[in-house]
Amino acid sequence: MLESTPVSDQLAAVREDPLRVLVVGAGVAGLTLAGLLRRRGLHPVVLERSGPDAGAGYMLALMPLVDPVLAALDLTEEYARRGVPLARYRIRGRTGATLREYQMSRLLARFGDYRGISRGGMLGVLGSPGPAVSHRATVSAIEQDADVVRAVIEDGSGAAVTGEFDLVVAADGLHSATRGLVLGDDGVSGFDSGWGGWVGWLPPDRDHDLGEELWGDGTFIGTYPVEDRLGFIVCGPRADTRVGPRRFAGRARAAFASPGQRVRDALDVLDRAEPDECYFWSLVDRRAATWSVGRVALLGDAAAGFLPTAGIGAGMAMESAWVLDGHLGGHLDGHPSAAGRERISVALRDYEAHQRPRVEAAQENSRQLARLMFRGGRPFAFARDLAARFVPLGVALRPIQRLLVERPTLGAAAPAGSSPGYRTG
Numbered sequence: 001m002l003e004s005t006p007v008s009d010q011l012a013a014v015r016e017d018p019l020r021v022l023v024v025g026a027g028v029a030g031l032t033l034a035g036l037l038r039r040r041g042l043h044p045v046v047l048e049r050s051g052p053d054a055g056a057g058y059m060l061a062l063m064p065l066v067d068p069v070l071a072a073l074d075l076t077e078e079y080a081r082r083g084v085p086l087a088r089y090r091i092r093g094r095t096g097a098t099l100r101e102y103q104m105s106r107l108l109a110r111f112g113d114y115r116g117i118s119r120g121g122m123l124g125v126l127g128s129p130g131p132a133v134s135h136r137a138t139v140s141a142i143e144q145d146a147d148v149v150r151a152v153i154e155d156g157s158g159a160a161v162t163g164e165f166d167l168v169v170a171a172d173g174l175h176s177a178t179r180g181l182v183l184g185d186d187g188v189s190g191f192d193s194g195w196g197g198w199v200g201w202l203p204p205d206r207d208h209d210l211g212e213e214l215w216g217d218g219t220f221i222g223t224y225p226v227e228d229r230l231g232f233i234v235c236g237p238r239a240d241t242r243v244g245p246r247r248f249a250g251r252a253r254a255a256f257a258s259p260g261q262r263v264r265d266a267l268d269v270l271d272r273a274e275p276d277e278c279y280f281w282s283l284v285d286r287r288a289a290t291w292s293v294g295r296v297a298l299l300g301d302a303a304a305g306f307l308p309t310a311g312i313g314a315g316m317a318m319e320s321a322w323v324l325d326g327h328l329g330g331h332l333d334g335h336p337s338a339a340g341r342e343r344i345s346v347a348l349r350d351y352e353a354h355q356r357p358r359v360e361a362a363q364e365n366s367r368q369l370a371r372l373m374f375r376g377g378r379p380f381a382f383a384r385d386l387a388a389r390f391v392p393l394g395v396a397l398r399p400i401q402r403l404l405v406e407r408p409t410l411g412a413a414a415p416a417g418s419s420p421g422y423r424t425g
């Protein structure tokens with residue numbers, strides 16, 4: 001749980017910073033950026049709409065993309081302590097029978113760690129150095145001129161205060177309201193898979209290193225271990241999930257001859273679910289037409305929001321925060337002058353030029369997987385089962401491996417004035 005700080009304390013602390021930054025949203029992207037900026041001696045103001053007791057949320061499987069970011073934050077050990085290694089992946093087909101099991105560790109070990117952790121657990125890791133966050137707080141208006149970006153901050157008590165910043169970062173997720181303040185609806189497009197899913201928790205089982213997915217005909221069920229339990233997601237076309245979790249679970253159960261214990265347990269939870277016990281996600285994504293407007297930048301899902309299909313959105317969000325910090329790092333020489341402010345805009349353009357093609361390629365991969373996973377029809381499900389038996393996982397994971405081969409090399413460690421480069425190896 002992150003400790004809450006009054007907005008007034010944060011505004012007092014940031015006032016004398018050479019780069020006054022406001023971060024809206026204390027998710028994985030916002031906390032990563034705030035942590036990196038703090039390591040540069042800054043005091044970014046961080047606002048979070050939800051309360052400090054938001055809970056574990058849902059499960060995350062984090063690709064090795066996050067390793068250099070966590071190293072820059074000096075949080076490698078904390079992450080290793082809380083996350084669990086995901087060494088194996090099992091895929092079940094339309095009847096529920098196992099099609100194949102893969103050694104993920106063999107494929108990914110050369111790139112680094114592949115771990116499962118709850119979203120709440122990851123926020124705990126990123127927040128463990130004790131960053132200041134004001135909860136139940138948000139921004140309701142932004143205006144900027146040549147000198148300053150002014151943001152109206154609402155602190156949840158009904159009071160509003162205007163803060164002055166050199167940079168505002170919208171890290172408030174897929175349905176970012178801050179993005180809406182600067183970009184409007186026209187600047188945002190999206191992909192709708194037509195499906196949705198309930199997310200919930202199960203007790204842990206003995207297969208603590210195994211992620212399992214059932215790709216059914218009109219149903220998808222995934223179970224993934226995190227630090228102390230199993231996260232699940234049960235998905236179907238929204239036209240079918242409309243009947244509610246109980247009736248959907250009943251129908252899904254009837255479709256599988258041998259789905260395994262985890263799937264049975266997840267469907268049992270849906271059977272008993274009280275309306276607010278399992279959170280329902282519409283499986284849609286978002287893509288912003290530009291990642292900055294003047295000195296307001298978009299970060300993480302606010303810039304390019306991910307479907308959970310490739311399990312890479314959080315990793316990309318953290319990497320983008322690291323790259324943004326790296327580009328900003330060269331502009332910390334005293335209070336920004338007019339030239340300094342122009343350099344911030346240049347840094348934002350460079351951040352977008354470096355990171356956006358990578359992130360959108362990953363987003364496209366998540367969309368392609370959604371077209372494969374979230375599709376019903378007997379002949380298609382039959383053909384997909386066949387393909388799953390014979391297509392090597394290395395081939396299916398090729399787009400992700402490409403992202404891991406060509407990673408940004410710099411970030412928080414970038415010397416002043418330098419910019420992240422990309423490594424190919």
Ligand SMILES: Cc1cc2nc3c(=O)[nH]c(=O)nc-3n(C[C@H](O)[C@H](O)[C@H](O)COP(=O)(O)OP(=O)(O)OC[C@H]3O[C@@H](n4cnc5c(N)ncnc54)[C@H](O)[C@@H]3O)c2cc1C
Nearest residue numbers: 025027028029049061138172173300301311312313314315
């Ligand atoms: C069910 C599910 C499973 C997923 N699984 C994986 C996975 O296995 N691996 C992976 O890498 N990714 C996964 N993802 C995607 C990943 O969660 C996102 O890509 C990632 O969380 C994006 O980080 P973010 O910080 O940009 O947004 P978020 O994590 O959504 O954080 C945004 C924060 O902003 C706050 N906020 C929202 N509006 C406001 C406002 N107006 N003012 C202030 N604060 C606000 C929110 O409360 C939230 O705390 C999954 C997503 C879902 C939904």
